[in-house]
Amino acid sequence: MGVFHFANHIGTICVLLASITVSACTSTSSTTPSSPTSVDALQLTSTSAPLSGGGALQVVKDLPAPQNTLNGNEQPLSPNDVLEVNVFQVDNLNRIVQVDAGGQISLPLIGTVTAAGKTVRQLEQEIETAYGANYLQSPDVSVYVKESIGQRITVDGEVTRAGIFPVSANSSLIDAIALAGGFKPVADAGKVFVYRNIGQNTLVANYNVEQIRAGKSRNPRIYGGDKIVVFASKSKIALSNLKDALGVASSAARIAVIPGI
Incomplete structure (x- = not known):
């Protein structure tokens, strides 16, 4: 009887050890941080990084209307207007x-x-x-x-005609892509990022134009001063890529010469 009870105790200990081992492996796997290199990760995680000119670049799910626009109904005046x-x-x-x-x-x-x-x-x-x-x-x-200088947007990346374009009071993201001649063959309609200055910071959000055209997502309003960047289908999107793209688009906006102005 003593041997029988001892064997039972050994079996119970082995089962407990196995259970602990499986639990530990599962816990280690679930707590390993994942790098935000995909579009989905950026859509789900609000991330920020400092910008060289001051303020921060912040990734958000959706962009608010610019400040001092009466909830998007008015466009603030800008220098050179x-x-x-x-x-x-x-x-x-x-x-x-x-x-x-x-x-x-x-x-x-x-x-x-x-x-x-x-x-x-x-x-x-x-x-x-x-x-x-x-x-x-x-x-x-x-x-x-x-x-209005302020009523212009920058469209860059994988579009047919990257550049600076005037927008009306009710322009949308679909309108902005059309102004730039649509997507290039290598463009990914799901990797369209819109940048907007809010206070000292720049907010950026990812929009899926394919879903917008299919009526599955709303068509966001575009405001003067926005910068839109379309990435290629095979590109990996991380915060560093978004900062680099913002720098290129901002430089293009500063040096652009608009015909007829």
Whole structure:
């Protein structure tokens, strides 16, 4: 009987050891970190890295509307935008002005007004307040955007015609790809990345254009200042690739010359 009980104890210990070994192997396998080298990993993981010019590049699932756009309904004015300012029934105050590099415009009587970063409605209200304070009673001011530098996007990577393109107030990602002539044969419609400046940071999100065209995903709105990069089908996507692509697209935007401007 003693031998029998001893054998039973040995069998129980072996089973426990085997169980512990399997559990340990499983735990080690499940906790091994995976490198975010695939598009799926970037879609599921919010990752960030510092940028040389300040701020950070942050990978997000979806891009928010730019700041100061009234939830995407207004486009902020930018340096070099050309504006027409009309004061109702006071023609001698009407002007066509260009927003300077510092984001300001100059108007009769009231002098310098900051325009960049504001919506058209905000600028109208500020000009009305300035004229109403000392010069006019209940002024009615209208501001029209004649030329907008801020309403341009960069499309780069595996598209037929990479470059800088003007966009309308309701342009979408599909519209932007069409402006660039569509995809090259080597392009991957599932590896389309859109960059957007939000405050000091640059956010980037991955969109699958094939699913958008099939009606399986929404067609995101594109705003002036966005940068769109299309990667090749065989390319591996990691955060370093996204930083490099942003640098190339940003350089192209800075040196581009737009015909007719």
